[in-house]
Amino acid sequence: MPRLSSRLLDWYKKNKRSMPWRDHPDPYAVWVSEIMLQQTRVETVIAYFEKWMKLFPDIPALAKADEQAVLNAWEGLGYYSRARNIHKAAKIVAEKFNGELPRNLEDLRSLPGIGRYTVGAIASIAFKMDEPTLDGNLRRVFSRVYDISEFADSPAGEKILWGLAAENLPKGQAGDYNQALMDIGATICQPKKPRCLLCPLMEICKARENGTQELRPVLKAKKAAPQYVHAAAVIVERGRVLLSQRPADGLLGGMWEFPNARVETDPAKELTKALNAAYRLKVKRKEALGVVQHAYTHFKVTVHAFRCESVSIPKDKKLKWVKLVELDDFPMGKVDRQIANKM
Numbered sequence: 001m002p003r004l005s006s007r008l009l010d011w012y013k014k015n016k017r018s019m020p021w022r023d024h025p026d027p028y029a030v031w032v033s034e035i036m037l038q039q040t041r042v043e044t045v046i047a048y049f050e051k052w053m054k055l056f057p058d059i060p061a062l063a064k065a066d067e068q069a070v071l072n073a074w075e076g077l078g079y080y081s082r083a084r085n086i087h088k089a090a091k092i093v094a095e096k097f098n099g100e101l102p103r104n105l106e107d108l109r110s111l112p113g114i115g116r117y118t119v120g121a122i123a124s125i126a127f128k129m130d131e132p133t134l135d136g137n138l139r140r141v142f143s144r145v146y147d148i149s150e151f152a153d154s155p156a157g158e159k160i161l162w163g164l165a166a167e168n169l170p171k172g173q174a175g176d177y178n179q180a181l182m183d184i185g186a187t188i189c190q191p192k193k194p195r196c197l198l199c200p201l202m203e204i205c206k207a208r209e210n211g212t213q214e215l216r217p218v219l220k221a222k223k224a225a226p227q228y229v230h231a232a233a234v235i236v237e238r239g240r241v242l243l244s245q246r247p248a249d250g251l252l253g254g255m256w257e258f259p260n261a262r263v264e265t266d267p268a269k270e271l272t273k274a275l276n277a278a279y280r281l282k283v284k285r286k287e288a289l290g291v292v293q294h295a296y297t298h299f300k301v302t303v304h305a306f307r308c309e310s311v312s313i314p315k316d317k318k319l320k321w322v323k324l325v326e327l328d329d330f331p332m333g334k335v336d337r338q339i340a341n342k343m
């Protein structure tokens with residue numbers, strides 16, 4: 001579809017969104033922004049990006065940073081494995097590539113947290129290479145413009161969509177082409193109620209012609225997310241509070257939380273037994289502090305927080321007394337930060 005890229009580029013010239021990492025194609029800035037933008041809206045990312053670039057202005061600075069400082073700077077953005085991976089990758093780049101992101105695509109792809117999408121984005125935007133990319137926005141736009149009925153999240157669908165992204169790519173202008181598609185997907189070709197009348201692709205869009213816009217992309221049905229209930233203990237003694245550090249890998253890896261455990265039906269009754277089983281921590285339950293709910297990608301959790309007094313605390317590296325005045329320096333997920341704010 002030759003008209004697709006020229007329409008996109010014309011539209012982009014007049015309508016591109018202003019973002020702090022655009023027009024300064026420093027590969028590090030493009031990399032940070034692309035990782036932050038995964039699963040997160042531009043409006044949220046801008047403030048995080050600006051703070052991040054002040055704290056860690058280049059790859060060597062990030063490589064030298066302490067993991068707690070990195071997680072702290074990411075706190076609130078979610079999907080914390082992104083922060084741990086960018087930190088790990090910065091250390092590799094500092095050591096192996098002299099502190100500069102490699103231009104070789106295989107080397108780039110070998111870095112933690114950099115997948116096919118991020119390689120395409122960095123290569124096209126920062127290195128001006130003729131590389132396609134495909135994120136959720138681009139997947140939706142191509143699925144609609146070509147009215148693709150294949151599952152977009154299946155290997156066959158992915159192949160078709162990557163093929164379309166590549167075959168429409170205008171030589172020498174891949175960065176603008178990819179960013180135009182990102183912007184159109186985010187602001188016009190939205191998941192629900194696409195604004196076709198404002199779209200530069202309206203006249204060539206097959207889904208628009210067939211009235212199938214809201215049926216594209218076709219995605220596999222998601223399983224309902226399980227719902228868990230946890231009980232958490234807030235133990236404050238002599239101006240300090242007891243926190244527990246999560247394992248380095250996995251959900252919220254390396255972040256801090258109030259000691260907590262999953263319960264079945266009655267958080268107040270089950271709290272002491274559950275904490276003893278999880279940490280060998282013995283507590284006396286006092287009053288309820290509140291209930292916090294959160295939806296992660298694959299499950300939902302409701303956490304009942306109680307003020308507690310300690311009876312006995314095991315020697316355990318993951319448990320730590322933290323001064324209340326220093327609580328903000330310990331990176332936490334949304335649930336625990338809300339509990340901290342309730343104290």
Ligand code: SF4
Nearest residue numbers: 189194196199202205
């Ligand atoms: S015409 Fe509508 S459905 Fe087609 S790409 Fe544009 S906004 Fe999306």
